Amino acid sequence: MSTDTQSDAPAESRPEAAAASSPEFRAEVHSFQAEVAELLHLMVHSVYSETDVFLRELISNASDACDRLRWEAIARPELLADDPGLTIRLRPDSAAGTLTVSDNGVGMDRQELVDNLGTIARSGTRAFVGKLAEAKDGSGLIGQFGVGFYAAFMVADRIEVTSRRAGSPETWMWRSTGANGFELEPADAAGAARVGRGTEIVLHLKEDAKKYLQVHEIERVVHAYSDHIQFPIILVGAGETSTGETAGDEAESAATPRQINTASAVWQRSKSELKPDDYTQAYRSICGAFDEPAVTLHYRAEGRQSYAVLLFVPSSSMFDLYDPARKSHLKLYVRRVYITDDAVLLPSWLRFVRGVVDSEDLPLNLSREMLQNNPQVAAMRKAITGKVLSELESVATKDAETFATVWESFGAVIKEGLYEEPDRREQILGLARFTSTTGTGRTLAQYVADLKENQTEIYYLAGDDLDRLKANPKLEAARARGIEVLLLTDPVDALWTSLRIDFKGKGFKSLSQGEVDFSLVPLAEVAKAESETPDDKAVDEAAVIAAVKLALGERVSDVKASQRLTDSAACLVAGGFGPDRELERLLAKQNRGSGTKPILELNMRHALVGAVAQESGAGHAEEAVDLALLLFEQAQILDGELPDDPAAFARRLNRLVTRGLPTS
Numbered sequence: 174m175s176t177d178t179q180s181d182a183p184a185e186s187r188p189e190a191a192a193a194s195s196p197e198f199r200a201e202v203h204s205f206q207a208e209v210a211e212l213l214h215l216m217v218h219s220v221y222s223e224t225d226v227f228l229r230e231l232i233s234n235a236s237d238a239c240d241r242l243r244w245e246a247i248a249r250p251e252l253l254a255d256d257p258g259l260t261i262r263l264r265p266d267s268a269a270g271t272l273t274v275s276d277n278g279v280g281m282d283r284q285e286l287v288d289n290l291g292t293i294a295r296s297g298t299r300a301f302v303g304k305l306a307e308a309k310d311g312s313g314l315i316g317q318f319g320v321g322f323y324a325a326f327m328v329a330d331r332i333e334v335t336s337r338r339a340g341s342p343e344t345w346m347w348r349s350t351g352a353n354g355f356e357l358e359p360a361d362a363a364g365a366a367r368v369g370r371g372t373e374i375v376l377h378l379k380e381d382a383k384k385y386l387q388v389h390e391i392e393r394v395v396h397a398y399s400d401h402i403q404f405p406i407i408l409v410g411a412g413e414t415s416t417g418e419t420a421g422d423e424a425e426s427a428a429t430p431r432q433i434n435t436a437s438a439v440w441q442r443s444k445s446e447l448k449p450d451d452y453t454q455a456y457r458s459i460c461g462a463f464d465e466p467a468v469t470l471h472y473r474a475e476g477r478q479s480y481a482v483l484l485f486v487p488s489s490s491m492f493d494l495y496d497p498a499r500k501s502h503l504k505l506y507v508r509r510v511y512i513t514d515d516a517v518l519l520p521s522w523l524r525f526v527r528g529v530v531d532s533e534d535l536p537l538n539l540s541r542e543m544l545q546n547n548p549q550v551a552a553m554r555k556a557i558t559g560k561v562l563s564e565l566e567s568v569a570t571k572d573a574e575t576f577a578t579v580w581e582s583f584g585a586v587i588k589e590g591l592y593e594e595p596d597r598r599e600q601i602l603g604l605a606r607f608t609s610t611t612g613t614g615r616t617l618a619q620y621v622a623d624l625k626e627n628q629t630e631i632y633y634l635a636g637d638d639l640d641r642l643k644a645n646p647k648l649e650a651a652r653a654r655g656i657e658v659l660l661l662t663d664p665v666d667a668l669w670t671s672l673r674i675d676f677k678g679k680g681f682k683s684l685s686q687g688e689v690d691f692s693l694v695p696l697a698e699v700a701k702a703e704s705e706t707p708d709d710k711a712v713d714e715a716a717v718i719a720a721v722k723l724a725l726g727e728r729v730s731d732v733k734a735s736q737r738l739t740d741s742a743a744c745l746v747a748g749g750f751g752p753d754r755e756l757e758r759l760l761a762k763q764n765r766g767s768g769t770k771p772i773l774e775l776n777m778r779h780a781l782v783g784a785v786a787q788e789s790g791a792g793h794a795e796e797a798v799d800l801a802l803l804l805f806e807q808a809q810i811l812d813g814e815l816p817d818d819p820a821a822f823a824r825r826l827n828r829l830v831t832r833g834l835p836t837s
């Protein structure tokens with residue numbers, strides 16, 4: 174196991190050996206998983222301005238532990254019986270320089286301590302640690318990703334965790350300085366007596382974090398981040414006064430245990446009672462976020478089922494948004510009891526939405542498997558999805574600026590719904606915002622309203638780079654007619670556009686695929702003037718096509734005269750029935766390409782194309798082949814691809830250029 178000391182380590186440092194070799198149990202020594210070690214190194218050696226986050230993370234873990242015990246106690250009430258009041262306690266001790274966070278929740282046994290406090294289970298961690306190393310002040314990132322327990326090493330140079338799993342007779346002690354792994358041993362008698370159930374975390378505060386011994390500091394942080402935690406947070410012990418002194422009346426009064434949070438299930442309160450600040454606070458404490466929620470949706474469903482819903486759309490994206498394992502992150506409660514956060518209460522294309530759903534009707538003893546097929550859960554999912562979409566629609570109409578940030582962060586995910594949920598397609602297309610040759614933030618309704626005379630389709634060009642798309646020659650003929658073209662740069666675009674869907678009866682048509690016939694759409698005035706200039710270099714199309722086909726052989730499936738090009742010489746397109754060029758590229762990256770060859774389209778009015786005809790007419794076969802290959806290769810480059818043989822391409826180019834240079 175990765176957390177255990179490597180097997181080539183000295184025998185006495187191995188957990189089994191340490192435990193077995195001495196009648197008195199010596200501490201097992203474990204090393205951290207590599208990612209944890211790296212994370213802790215960064216945490217210890219960087220300056221984070223927002224250290225408050227540590228307390229929020231520890232309180233949130235304590236609250237999760239209480240939630241989990243309450244859930245387990247449904248089946249085994251004896252787990253709670255001797256100590257039913259679930260609470261979280263904070264005890265500053267100025268003399269010892271420690272802050273203790275404890276809970277009487279579910280606790281951890283030996284193996285859970287090893288697994289949970291020595292590894293980071295969540296994927297995407299590497300990416301995160303990398304980002305953290307780059308960032309000047311990583312605390313915002315810590316909040317966004319939620320490094321959880323490890324955040325405590327921002328403020329403590331030594332941490333002791335004493336924990337007893339509910340129902341277990343054993344109490345274990347975990348201890349670490351954050352540097353060389355951690356030690357584990359059975360708790361001593363005092364520890365075992367102190368921790369009858371749950372977890373106690375003692376933080377030996379660093380010098381510059383001693384402010385967290387002050388009562389008012391602790392209260393400030395709890396109010397800011399954890400007020401809506403459902404369990405009472407009790408402040409106990411003699412913390413420092415605001416002047417930093419321990420003695421005196423103020424300190425005495427601080428010694429009386431008192432609750433410092435509201436401890437209400439905020440989603441159960443009525444909207445009229447709650448202010449925007451309350452929502453921001455609830456968002457941060459429920460979702461472990463730092464930013465402001467961009468959209469808040471709070472309602473109570475009544476009728477066939479009754480449940481309260483409090484959902485948030487974050488204003489910034491998260492690291493694991495594209496992690497395939499990432500599903501919806503809604504927490505399901507049943508009558509205020511936390512059940513799970515994998516109930517899939519929203520489809521995966523709304524996986525950025527966070528929050529809580531609290532049902533009045535579901536049975537409490539719902540197993541995770543039962544959740545999967547529960548018709549009540551399915552009905553809730555459908556209704557909540559509809560509500561989220563209509564809320565997004567309403568934000569899009571009333572607050573375009575907010576909607577723009579939401580779309581910027583999550584539009585690519587929402588578009589997955591176009592193929593995952595055909596029933597919602599029209600609604601999603603209505604929400605979608607595009608960058609096009611006309612501007613940014615364009616809706617399809619705007620596109621359709623601006624269709625040119627005789628234009629019957631919505632044109633798009635897909636690729637991975639906006640600037641390259643803007644420069645793509647395939648836009649030329651559309652531009653000459655003033656036709657708007659959507660420029661699609663999200664990988665998901667290649668997928669949904671291949672579905673042959675339409676918007677208000679207008680199909681989507683790729684400028685990289687099949688025939689494009691703009692001839693019915695009148696030319697814009699400038700282009701018209703240019704096209705009317707007499708064309709004295711008319712070429713023999715059939716001859717050019719034959720010569721180029723001969724030169725390119727198997728590289729292309731066909732060579733045609735282009736309708737798309739006005740200035741550039743050549744471009745590559747996909748056949749009418751295969752995948753679009755961009756989709757083909759995407760599939761090829763995953764080795765799922767169809768291997769379909771592209772079609773080379775030539776601008777018959779271009780000098781280089783004319784030159785192919787001339788050379789082959791004059792019997793200069795080699796020159797004609799060079800020119801034809803060059804046309805093909807430059808079309809590849811314009812699509813962001815490399816020529817198949819870059820060295821041969823360079824030689825060819827050099828040959829042609831040298832030939833054209835004046836001889837001295």
Ligand SMILES: Nc1ncnc2c1ncn2[C@@H]1O[C@H](COP(=O)(O)OP(=O)(O)OP(=O)(O)O)[C@@H](O)[C@H]1O
Nearest residue numbers: 234235238280281289290318319320321322323372
């Ligand atoms: N007070 C506690 N009581 C019981 N288990 C705990 C406690 N604190 C932490 N844990 C366990 O340790 C695990 C790791 O905690 P950590 O805070 O690092 O991550 P997390 O809570 O799973 O995720 P997040 O990154 O969202 O905080 C938790 O999932 C939980 O199983």
